[in-house]
Amino acid sequence: MQNDLVISLDGMGGDHAPQIVVEGAHLSRQKYPQASFIIFGDENKIRPLIKKYPDLESVMEVRHTADRITSEDKPSIALRNGRNSSMRLAIDAVGRGEAQCVVSAGNTGALMAMAKFVLKVLPGITRPAIATYLPTKVAGHGTVMLDLGANVACDPKNLLEFGVLGGVFSRDILKIAVPRIGLLNIGSESVKGHETVREAAELFTAASHLPGKYIGFVEGNDIGAGTVDVIVTDGFTGNVVLKAIEGTAKLLASLVKQAFQSSLLMKIGFVLCLPGILVALPAFIALKKRVDPRSYNGAGLMGLKGLCIKSHGGTDGIGFANAIGVAAEMVLIHFNEKVAQAIESIGMGAAPAAVEPEEIMP
Amino acid sequence: MQNDLVISLDGMGGDHAPQIVVEGAHLSRQKYPQASFIIFGDENKIRPLIKKYPDLESVMEVRHTADRITSEDKPSIALRNGRNSSMRLAIDAVGRGEAQCVVSAGNTGALMAMAKFVLKVLPGITRPAIATYLPTKVAGHGTVMLDLGANVACDPKNLLEFGVLGGVFSRDILKIAVPRIGLLNIGSESVKGHETVREAAELFTAASHLPGKYIGFVEGNDIGAGTVDVIVTDGFTGNVVLKAIEGTAKLLASLVKQAFQSSLLMKIGFVLCLPGILVALPAFIALKKRVDPRSYNGAGLMGLKGLCIKSHGGTDGIGFANAIGVAAEMVLIHFNEKVAQAIESIGMGAAPAAVEPEEIMP
Numbered sequence: 001m002q003n004d005l006v007i008s009l010d011g012m013g014g015d016h017a018p019q020i021v022v023e024g025a026h027l028s029r030q031k032y033p034q035a036s037f038i039i040f041g042d043e044n045k046i047r048p049l050i051k052k053y054p055d056l057e058s059v060m061e062v063r064h065t066a067d068r069i070t071s072e073d074k075p076s077i078a079l080r081n082g083r084n085s086s087m088r089l090a091i092d093a094v095g096r097g098e099a100q101c102v103v104s105a106g107n108t109g110a111l112m113a114m115a116k117f118v119l120k121v122l123p124g125i126t127r128p129a130i131a132t133y134l135p136t137k138v139a140g141h142g143t144v145m146l147d148l149g150a151n152v153a154c155d156p157k158n159l160l161e162f163g164v165l166g167g168v169f170s171r172d173i174l175k176i177a178v179p180r181i182g183l184l185n186i187g188s189e190s191v192k193g194h195e196t197v198r199e200a201a202e203l204f205t206a207a208s209h210l211p212g213k214y215i216g217f218v219e220g221n222d223i224g225a226g227t228v229d230v231i232v233t234d235g236f237t238g239n240v241v242l243k244a245i246e247g248t249a250k251l252l253a254s255l256v257k258q259a260f261q262s263s264l265l266m267k268i269g270f271v272l273c274l275p276g277i278l279v280a281l282p283a284f285i286a287l288k289k290r291v292d293p294r295s296y297n298g299a300g301l302m303g304l305k306g307l308c309i310k311s312h313g314g315t316d317g318i319g320f321a322n323a324i325g326v327a328a329e330m331v332l333i334h335f336n337e338k339v340a341q342a343i344e345s346i347g348m349g350a351a352p353a354a355v356e357p358e359e360i361m362p
Numbered sequence: 363m364q365n366d367l368v369i370s371l372d373g374m375g376g377d378h379a380p381q382i383v384v385e386g387a388h389l390s391r392q393k394y395p396q397a398s399f400i401i402f403g404d405e406n407k408i409r410p411l412i413k414k415y416p417d418l419e420s421v422m423e424v425r426h427t428a429d430r431i432t433s434e435d436k437p438s439i440a441l442r443n444g445r446n447s448s449m450r451l452a453i454d455a456v457g458r459g460e461a462q463c464v465v466s467a468g469n470t471g472a473l474m475a476m477a478k479f480v481l482k483v484l485p486g487i488t489r490p491a492i493a494t495y496l497p498t499k500v501a502g503h504g505t506v507m508l509d510l511g512a513n514v515a516c517d518p519k520n521l522l523e524f525g526v527l528g529g530v531f532s533r534d535i536l537k538i539a540v541p542r543i544g545l546l547n548i549g550s551e552s553v554k555g556h557e558t559v560r561e562a563a564e565l566f567t568a569a570s571h572l573p574g575k576y577i578g579f580v581e582g583n584d585i586g587a588g589t590v591d592v593i594v595t596d597g598f599t600g601n602v603v604l605k606a607i608e609g610t611a612k613l614l615a616s617l618v619k620q621a622f623q624s625s626l627l628m629k630i631g632f633v634l635c636l637p638g639i640l641v642a643l644p645a646f647i648a649l650k651k652r653v654d655p656r657s658y659n660g661a662g663l664m665g666l667k668g669l670c671i672k673s674h675g676g677t678d679g680i681g682f683a684n685a686i687g688v689a690a691e692m693v694l695i696h697f698n699e700k701v702a703q704a705i706e707s708i709g710m711g712a713a714p715a716a717v718e719p720e721e722i723m724p
Contacts, residue, residue, distance in 0.1 A: 137613055139620070152556045184602055193514060194598060219602070220601070220607070220608070223609055224613030225612075233602075236599070239548040239582070240547075240582040240595075241603055243582025244586075244603045244606055244610075245606055245610045246582070247582055248585075250587075251497070251499055251587070252653065254499045258499075258649075259648065263644070263645055268641055269642025272637050272641055274638075276630075276632060276633070276638070280622075283621050283625055283628035283631070286624065
């Protein structure tokens with residue numbers, strides 16, 4: 001049972017489901033050949049797709065439902081009326097212990113609301129958070145950032161808990177021996193920022209046995225600089241910043257494209273560059289892979305008793321396979337057991353789980 | 363007097379003062395030949411620099427002071443002990459009406475604190491804000507974003523006022539006929555975000571005669587997309603987002619550089635590209651200029667009775683000349699008169715100016 005790896009899949013979530021879900025599962029088995037899947041959704045659409053990948057036939061169980069959550073559904077409505085949706089059934093499978101992690105490319109707010117309702121919050125954690133990792137200047141080094149939108153407002157203790165969750169992810173999955181944990185702020189001096197972030201800094205400073213080392217306040221430009229391994233912030237700031245980073249990358253790509261198309265001379269210049277580009281193709285491909293958003297697909301809904309991964313809604317099979325990869329790693333390193341140990345050693349004890357997280361999410 | 367253009371310069375602010383300040387003034391006169399300057403700082407350092415640019419000798423008055431504000435000085439300390447600093451004296455010149463705008467590359471927090479103390483807040487404005495404009499996908503189109511760090515917490519009315527300030531800047535300086543004004547949030551639906559941003563949305567919706575059109579909530583990725591002309595947010599979010607954008611641009615530049623240096627093949631590929639790059643050089647130069655942070659240097663401290671521009675501390679003469687350019691444009695279009703008209707037409711009346719803005723700044 002230790003090495004069991006059963007992933008529950010929302011077969012109908014996201015812009016290109018169920019194609020990307022089935023293809024992603026197929027691709028993920030290159031790295032995780034022991035993985036098996038339970039996929040929830042419209043079997044008339046899913047079964048023909050599975051036929052294309054014979055390796056899946058024996059390891060993917062289809063459970064039919066015609067019901068699905070759309071990207072427009074409000075979390076509260078999804079929670080009330082979505083009991084037979086592919087998303088909810090996929091979460092239920094983790095709740096019952098049939099699968100060890102659920103992966104969905106569907107509505108983030110609905111996924112968080114349902115996952116919280118079904119799976120419940122881990123002892124010692126007040127609020128779950130959404131976390132992802134982002135590329136940095138340092139090769140092979142990703143920075144974990146959380147919360148990305150589960151909680152629009154956070155108190156200092158929430159932020160400390162996010163630090164523990166992110167620290168365990170960085171240490172045990174990204175294999176950073178002692179993750180450097182920073183609090184996102186508008187300056188590095190202790191007087192900077194609002195009360196919540198300053199009080200959180202006191203909690204981090206006082207906490208012993210963190211899964212990492214608290215290094216103080218960090219700023220927006222530290223995210224890509226690789227000066228820190230875990231960046232802790234509230235869900236409002238985290239969500240806006242994550243989208244601003246994505247927007248900036250798109251902007252720069254668009255400006256380069258515009259420049260190449262700007263004039264006949266530039267087009268001729270580009271053609272003259274082709275031999276050089278061909279010679280250097282492997283390095284170009286490596287660069288492209290390094291900045292490819294699909295390489296960073298798979299945000300963890302952390303702090304719940306069951307594991308749940310959110311994939312970008314617009315990703316393709318390769319991106320979805322990466323989200324399954326994050327799920328597989330979290331299962332294989334026993335993420336929640338590591339979090340429980342971290343919470344115990346930091347002496348946060350069992351927090352009152354009564355606080356109801358916000359329902360509003362990106 | 364209408365076309366007078368006297369700029370007061372903090373000759374000692376920033377990493378490379380006074381060199382960049384004198385060089386920037388010289389360069390700015392290409393576009394603003396009518397400009398004259400009063401520069402405050404160490405005359406032993408400044409006078410030899412002026413000698414290098416004979417055009418400045420008749421239009422730059424040097425006023426000596428050996429005192430300066432450092433980047434480590436806290437705003438409150440600077441305010442108390444910096445009465446003879448180059449920064450304070452430069453602001454005082456605007457307060458006395460000797461100059462129409464002050465430009466400083468020094469400590470932002472100290473600059474805002476001193477400018478607020480000396481110049482006072484405009485009637486109808488509760489809190490001044492820091493604003494800059496950023497490049498977008500749309501050629502020749504910049505998005506104005508504010509607040510970038512003057513106010514870590516903002517109430518809905520502050521955000522409405524920022525919208526007015528940014529709208530006037532976009533309309534009268536960037537020449538956008540009807541600026542689209544958006545509130546930065548974590549989603550576009552009206553239920554998204556925290557109470558402050560939702561209440562601000564109600565104020566914007568109810569406001570008639572805005573200097574622009576309120577288009578609702580925008581997200582982080584809208585900043586570079588050119589879908590909006592003015593982005594309004596609190597100073598905490600704005601500051602973190604601005605630095606995250608700068609960090610992302612630096613990250614991508616660094617990754618491209620790393621790729622070109624990654625292998626011998628890539629280096630050979632680069633050499634083979636050189637003829638093409640030479641042919642297309644003008645377009646490359648245009649692209650470089652478009653993403654050059656110096657092109658966007660010069661953040662306005664808006665909402666004060668006198669005009670004040672903050673330059674990046676690490677910029678060079680070209681960047682500082684751009685900051686002087688922003689100052690010149692704000693003087694020449696009579697920015698504060700336009701703001702006063704906008705405040706009157708929106709019916710915000712004279713706000714109680716008693717609320718003390720935060721002293722903590724980036």
